[in-house]
Amino acid sequence: MIITTKDLEQKQRQNESGAYLFFGEEEYLKRHYLQKFREKAEADRDLAAFNHVIINGGDLDALEAECSGLALFAESRLIELRDLNLKKLKKEQLAGLCDILESVDTDTVVIYTLPS
Numbered sequence: 001m002i003i004t005t006k007d008l009e010q011k012q013r014q015n016e017s018g019a020y021l022f023f024g025e026e027e028y029l030k031r032h033y034l035q036k037f038r039e040k041a042e043a044d045r046d047l048a049a050f051n052h053v054i055i056n057g058g059d060l061d062a063l064e065a066e067c068s069g070l071a072l073f074a075e076s077r078l079i080e081l082r083d084l085n086l087k088k089l090k091k092e093q094l095a096g097l098c099d100i101l102e103s104v105d106t107d108t109v110v111i112y113t114l115p116s
Contacts, residue, residue, distance in 0.1 A: 019108075071106065
Protein backbone atom coordinates (compact mmCIF):
# COMPACT_ATOMS: atom_id res chain seq x y z
CA MET A 1 0.00 0.00 0.00
CA ILE A 2 1.30 3.45 -0.86
CA ILE A 3 0.89 6.01 1.90
CA THR A 4 1.31 9.76 1.94
CA THR A 5 3.76 11.65 4.13
CA LYS A 6 0.78 12.71 6.25
CA ASP A 7 -0.14 9.04 6.79
CA LEU A 8 3.48 8.22 7.62
CA GLU A 9 3.66 11.01 10.20
CA GLN A 10 0.48 9.70 11.82
CA LYS A 11 1.87 6.14 11.92
CA GLN A 12 5.07 7.44 13.50
CA ARG A 13 3.15 9.41 16.16
CA GLN A 14 1.13 6.31 16.99
CA ASN A 15 4.25 4.13 17.08
CA GLU A 16 2.82 1.76 14.48
CA SER A 17 5.18 -1.04 13.61
CA GLY A 18 5.45 -2.63 10.19
CA ALA A 19 7.53 -2.54 7.04
CA TYR A 20 8.19 0.60 5.02
CA LEU A 21 9.81 0.90 1.59
CA PHE A 22 11.51 4.26 1.09
CA PHE A 23 12.16 4.75 -2.63
CA GLY A 24 12.18 7.49 -5.19
CA GLU A 25 14.07 10.66 -5.95
CA GLU A 26 13.27 12.67 -2.81
CA GLU A 27 16.36 11.89 -0.73
CA TYR A 28 15.58 14.70 1.71
CA LEU A 29 12.18 13.23 2.59
CA LYS A 30 13.52 9.69 2.90
CA ARG A 31 16.31 10.83 5.23
CA HIS A 32 13.90 13.02 7.21
CA TYR A 33 11.42 10.23 7.96
CA LEU A 34 14.15 7.67 8.56
CA GLN A 35 15.62 10.06 11.14
CA LYS A 36 12.23 10.24 12.88
CA PHE A 37 12.16 6.44 13.14
CA ARG A 38 15.72 6.50 14.47
CA GLU A 39 14.90 9.10 17.12
CA LYS A 40 12.13 6.89 18.50
CA ALA A 41 14.31 3.78 18.43
CA GLU A 42 17.21 5.58 20.08
CA ALA A 43 15.22 7.46 22.73
CA ASP A 44 17.33 5.76 25.37
CA ARG A 45 20.92 6.05 24.09
CA ASP A 46 22.15 3.31 26.42
CA LEU A 47 19.78 0.76 24.87
CA ALA A 48 19.92 1.95 21.25
CA ALA A 49 22.61 -0.57 20.33
CA PHE A 50 20.22 -3.39 21.22
CA ASN A 51 17.18 -2.13 19.33
CA HIS A 52 18.46 -0.41 16.20
CA VAL A 53 20.02 -2.59 13.52
CA ILE A 54 21.42 -1.49 10.18
CA ILE A 55 21.92 -4.16 7.51
CA ASN A 56 24.03 -3.05 4.57
CA GLY A 57 24.35 -4.68 1.19
CA GLY A 58 20.73 -5.78 0.91
CA ASP A 59 21.46 -8.98 2.85
CA LEU A 60 18.11 -10.78 2.96
CA ASP A 61 19.45 -13.61 5.16
CA ALA A 62 20.55 -11.07 7.77
CA LEU A 63 17.15 -9.37 7.53
CA GLU A 64 15.37 -12.67 8.13
CA ALA A 65 17.57 -13.39 11.16
CA GLU A 66 16.99 -9.94 12.64
CA CYS A 67 13.23 -10.08 12.08
CA SER A 68 13.08 -13.30 14.07
CA GLY A 69 14.90 -11.69 17.01
CA LEU A 70 13.33 -9.99 20.01
CA ALA A 71 13.63 -6.45 21.28
CA LEU A 72 15.68 -6.06 24.44
CA PHE A 73 14.51 -3.67 27.14
CA ALA A 74 12.00 -2.09 24.70
CA GLU A 75 8.72 -2.88 23.00
CA SER A 76 10.13 -2.90 19.49
CA ARG A 77 13.20 -2.50 17.32
CA LEU A 78 14.11 -0.55 14.21
CA ILE A 79 15.69 -2.62 11.46
CA GLU A 80 17.10 -0.78 8.44
CA LEU A 81 17.84 -2.68 5.24
CA ARG A 82 20.08 -0.61 3.01
CA ASP A 83 21.47 -1.01 -0.51
CA LEU A 84 18.82 -3.47 -1.69
CA ASN A 85 18.51 -3.44 -5.47
CA LEU A 86 14.92 -4.50 -6.06
CA LYS A 87 15.45 -4.66 -9.82
CA LYS A 88 18.10 -7.37 -9.45
CA LEU A 89 16.11 -9.64 -7.13
CA LYS A 90 15.09 -12.98 -8.57
CA LYS A 91 11.45 -13.96 -8.34
CA GLU A 92 12.07 -16.37 -5.45
CA GLN A 93 14.14 -13.77 -3.57
CA LEU A 94 11.34 -11.24 -3.90
CA ALA A 95 8.84 -13.82 -2.65
CA GLY A 96 11.15 -14.56 0.28
CA LEU A 97 11.43 -10.85 1.08
CA CYS A 98 7.63 -10.56 1.08
CA ASP A 99 7.40 -13.54 3.46
CA ILE A 100 9.92 -11.95 5.82
CA LEU A 101 8.07 -8.63 5.81
CA GLU A 102 4.70 -10.30 6.40
CA SER A 103 6.10 -11.78 9.60
CA VAL A 104 7.08 -8.37 11.02
CA ASP A 105 5.03 -7.91 14.17
CA THR A 106 6.20 -5.38 16.73
CA ASP A 107 9.36 -4.26 14.93
CA THR A 108 9.68 -1.54 12.31
CA VAL A 109 11.57 -2.42 9.14
CA VAL A 110 12.66 0.33 6.77
CA ILE A 111 13.99 -0.64 3.36
CA TYR A 112 15.91 2.39 2.13
CA THR A 113 16.70 2.51 -1.57
CA LEU A 114 18.78 4.93 -3.53
CA PRO A 115 17.47 6.48 -6.76
CA SER A 116 18.18 4.25 -9.74
